[in-house]
Amino acid sequence: xxxxxxxxxANHLMMACYNNPFIKLVQVFSRSKNQLPDWIPHATIIDDLxxxxxxxxxxxxxxxxxxxxxxxxLPFTNRLVVHTSGTMPMTLxxxxxxxxxxxxxxxxxxxxxxxxxxxxxxxxAENEAALKLLQELxxxxxxxxxxxxxxxxxxxxxxxxxxxxFVNHLxxxxxxxxxxxxxxxxxxxxxxxxxxxxxxxxxxIDAQTGPAKREDTITLNEHxxxxxxxxxxxxxxxxxxxxxxxx
Amino acid sequence: xxxxxxxxxANHLMMACYNNPFIKLVQVFSRSKNQLPDWIPHATIIDDLxxxxxxxxxxxxxxxxxxxxxxxxLPFTNRLVVHTSGTMPMTLxxxxxxxxxxxxxxxxxxxxxxxxxxxxxxxxAENEAALKLLQELxxxxxxxxxxxxxxxxxxxxxxxxxxxxFVNHLxxxxxxxxxxxxxxxxxxxxxxxxxxxxxxxxxxIDAQTGPAKREDTITLNEHxxxxxxxxxxxxxxxxxxxxxxxx
Numbered sequence: 001x002x003x004x005x006x007x008x009x010a011n012h013l014m015m016a017c018y019n020n021p022f023i024k025l026v027q028v029f030s031r032s033k034n035q036l037p038d039w040i041p042h043a044t045i046i047d048d049l050x051x052x053x054x055x056x057x058x059x060x061x062x063x064x065x066x067x068x069x070x071x072x073x074l075p076f077t078n079r080l081v082v083h084t085s086g087t088m089p090m091t092l093x094x095x096x097x098x099x100x101x102x103x104x105x106x107x108x109x110x111x112x113x114x115x116x117x118x119x120x121x122x123x124x125a126e127n128e129a130a131l132k133l134l135q136e137l138x139x140x141x142x143x144x145x146x147x148x149x150x151x152x153x154x155x156x157x158x159x160x161x162x163x164x165x166f167v168n169h170l171x172x173x174x175x176x177x178x179x180x181x182x183x184x185x186x187x188x189x190x191x192x193x194x195x196x197x198x199x200x201x202x203x204x205i206d207a208q209t210g211p212a213k214r215e216d217t218i219t220l221n222e223h224x225x226x227x228x229x230x231x232x233x234x235x236x237x238x239x240x241x242x243x244x245x246x247x
Numbered sequence: 248x249x250x251x252x253x254x255x256x257a258n259h260l261m262m263a264c265y266n267n268p269f270i271k272l273v274q275v276f277s278r279s280k281n282q283l284p285d286w287i288p289h290a291t292i293i294d295d296l297x298x299x300x301x302x303x304x305x306x307x308x309x310x311x312x313x314x315x316x317x318x319x320x321l322p323f324t325n326r327l328v329v330h331t332s333g334t335m336p337m338t339l340x341x342x343x344x345x346x347x348x349x350x351x352x353x354x355x356x357x358x359x360x361x362x363x364x365x366x367x368x369x370x371x372a373e374n375e376a377a378l379k380l381l382q383e384l385x386x387x388x389x390x391x392x393x394x395x396x397x398x399x400x401x402x403x404x405x406x407x408x409x410x411x412x413f414v415n416h417l418x419x420x421x422x423x424x425x426x427x428x429x430x431x432x433x434x435x436x437x438x439x440x441x442x443x444x445x446x447x448x449x450x451x452i453d454a455q456t457g458p459a460k461r462e463d464t465i466t467l468n469e470h471x472x473x474x475x476x477x478x479x480x481x482x483x484x485x486x487x488x489x490x491x492x493x494x
Contacts, residue, residue: 120434155428163421164442165457166486167414172451174410181402187367195411196443204419210412223405239413
């Protein structure tokens with residue numbers, strides 16, 4: 001395969017190729033060599049699309065707004081080209097090549113390694129042969145892959161915003177509340193880990209506890225008196241009401 | 248020590264005494280013997296407060312609204328009695344004994360074991376001797392304990408509602424969104440685990456990503472079109488605005 005891009009996702013994909021006997025990383029396209037993992041042979045790094053060699057698969061791990069342009073600039077036709085976006089439709093890719101999507105549903109940071117085997121891959125392809133190749137790749141790369149249409153992928157991205165971005169924002173509020181009262185945020189970390197781990201054993205609706213679930217209005221009113229920040233108060237009210245109404 | 252109660256917290260405290268050479272479980276008070284761990288000797292289980300023996304510490308692991316009554320019914324004075332509540336003040340305990348609090352900040356379920364060593368213990372006591380005993384106990388029981396006043400504990404409980412109850416509710420919404428679109432919730436679980444694990448490496452504000460953080464209004468509006476449920480839409484809007492305003 002060839003990986004085009006040098007951002008977070010591109011880097012994690014490259015790392016995930018290391019020592020995988022099924023995958024041969026033919027080339028990496030990047031405008032700056034020093035953003036790439038050390039072990040990538042310099043001879044395989046290119047910065048000009050004209051130098052692209054033949055490969056079974058070209059992965060465009062570029063930003064959403066670069067997908068259309070980069071895919072149209074590829075100097076070949078009828079090869080398999082996929083993007084890695086959670087939101088963009090497969091058809092954003094130039095139709096001169098066989099199109100597909102390989103979306104790793106995970107949050108990647110520069111500074112934190114990840115076990116790529118555990119990353120769920122969402123795959124989609126516009127024809128049978130392409131889908132077969134992506135399935136073969138995915139099954140040799142990760143524990144679980146899923147066939148997800150462009151429409152489903154969009155919805156999945158919304159769900160990911162709730163369980164990742166919004167959850168992380170609640171962690172931030174928890175930290176703010178602690179620090180405004182001279183309490184170490186460390187004290188909440190085991191609870192945060194256990195809350196997440198519980199979903200591996202219980203459905204979230206069965207795992208729910210607390211004053212909203214119990215409709216314990218005494219505690220709920222007490223909490224609203226303790227919260228001095230208006231924004232936190234609004235969030236407390238809305239999420240409490242949502243738990244009361246929907247479990 | 249003596250443990251009074253047979254609910255979730257009481258049971259996890261009992262389990263955490265097992266094989267700990269520092270702790271001697273003198274008695275357990277419970278109205279029903281079959282709710283207790285198997286290994287507890289039947290001779291140490293009592294169901295009448297009058298049978299209570301002498302001990303260094305009496306832990307009242309009972310529901311919030313039973314604390315005052317049970318503590319006043321204890322047939323002795325000037326001994327150390329603590330409750331385990333996240334919300335109730337230490338002074339709810341009857342003043343005839345030395346009062347304190349031992350609040351394990353974790354979510355306990357009946358069906359899931361927990362490594363008690365990792366549970367943060369919040370301790371408080373009304374005098375030096377009592378505090379010293381609780382500190383000695385806590386340091387032999389868990390990795391990290393914290394001195395937390397009744398006022399701080401109330402605030403901490405609010406923070407815990409944000410990072411536990413509310414976070415779990417967002418997991419529930421993520422699951423609902425998936426299932427309404429024939430997508431397996433399994434696909435979100437690695438993301439949920441990684442989002443939690445990240446706080447061990449990054450401050451939540453630095454870990455934040457996504458369309459709200461980028462103020463990517465195109466994606467935000469797209470998402471609002473995809474979300475058909477009014478309650479989810481309101482939560483999406485409020486949390487997005489909170490991320491935009493507060494990071």
